[in-house]
Amino acid sequence: MREKWEMKRDDMGHRCCGKHKVKRGLWSPEEDEKLLRYITTHGHPSWSSVPKLAGLQRCGKSCRLRWINYLRPDLKRGSINEEEEQIIIDVHRILGNKWAQIAKHLPGRTDNEVKNFWNSCIKKKLLSQGLDPSTHNLMPSHKRSSSSSSSNSNISKSKKTTSIMKNPTDLDQTTTAFSITNINPPTTTKPNRLKSPVRTLIPSQTMIPINDTMSSLLDDENMIPNWSNVDEMAIHHEAPMLPGDKSVVGVDDDDLNMDVLFNTPSSSAFDPDFATIFSSAMSIDFNPLDDLGWTF
DNA sequence: AAACGGTGCAACCGCCCAGAG
DNA sequence: GCTCTGGGCGGTTGCACCGTT
Known part of the structure; x- marks a missing residue:
């Protein structure tokens, strides 16, 4: 089912990435790990260059979104209280x-x-x-x-x-x-709907453990909202x-x-x-x- | 047990804006 | 002042899952 959806979307190409053939749809644990490893060691001076440097068939925007919405180590898990x-x-x-x-x-x-x-x-x-x-x-x-x-x-x-x-x-x-x-x-x-325990096991939601070394490489910009200039x-x-x-x-x-x-x-x-x-x-x-x- | 409908949420789309050249 | 490029953000889409029938 999911493959079908991803194939359908792959056929459409990707506007923001020009001619490059990029993978779309849900992220696999391998992709997550690649992105996480790259960002934690190199940061992201330019998101557009991240996919290439990290060895991902994704567009930069997709990488940025995945990082911000899921991979960032400071994300709070669980439902909103x-x-x-x-x-x-x-x-x-x-x-x-x-x-x-x-x-x-x-x-x-x-x-x-x-x-x-x-x-x-x-x-x-x-x-x-x-x-x-x-x-x-x-x-x-x-x-x-x-x-x-x-x-x-x-x-x-x-x-x-x-x-x-x-x-x-x-x-x-x-x-x-x-x-x-x-x-x-x-x-x-x-x-x-209660949160299904199964949902937490699907590939895109597989947690990647972040060790101290990785965390220490993260700068404030990546990890923590800047509360001093809230908005x-x-x-x-x-x-x-x-x-x-x-x-x-x-x-x-x-x-x-x-x-x-x-x-x-x-x-x-x-x-x-x-x-x-x-x-x-x-x-x-x-x-x-x-x-x-x-x-x- | 199967079908169906509703819901949550990950991911994408498209627009806007700022900075560089 | 212009064009281009990249990043950010709000809106939308559509799959996976759950509860109900």
Whole structure:
């Protein structure tokens, strides 16, 4: 089955590698070992030259991806836990689908992993709670029902939140704001499918042991995300924005969304200090952003 | 036991951007 | 200023696996 798929793909050639015939599809343990051995001893001054020098029939991009997503020794194995999930949600609310940026906040996780987890798990969870995954806001169809629902726990929690808000008159906004943070149900929501032990044995996922010598050859760039320059989140610091600032936040409930809150159409301009304040204001029980000690 | 549908995730695609010449 | 090249990243694809019928 897999061979069939790989053959089909091989016939297509590879655009980024020109005429070169390259292997595609899942990586074999032998290929993994070759790549790992080469990178650990030589690094990767140029990914395009890696396949040739490492003796691989792959394109440079494929090698880079394989290294980043699977072979890097600092990768964390296992499923994403609740704390990481909350971080993903919080950072995604601010940055949007900037998976690479989000992944920087999760040591050992890759952008691909974060992206997959978002699409397969978090997205559905948000939708099931009537939240728009792209904006984290209540979807219009759920706004009415939630506002009239007596069993809406988010609202009851939001009242607690109000006490720490600057302006108590912003209850409605706070309600919405909180509801987008606390999406985790009390009980752990796990992926529908358990990880199969068999899956860990398929060739592409065979672990290659990394000895101390190999690890010592790895530089920081390859192994560990640079937390000192996390991303460009500390961008344009405009005027301080607080949740209660009606010059920033739309008065109309329908106008309230995260983009408005952050005073930017694409959420790219973002006040880091406010992020912490805002996040604290929105979540009482748990604030992963604070735990992270965000430094912008 | 077999068929089917849903899901997770590895890998690829294609676009964008930065740097070099 | 332009073209080219390589790297990075978000989106998409499709196989392998699992649970259900």
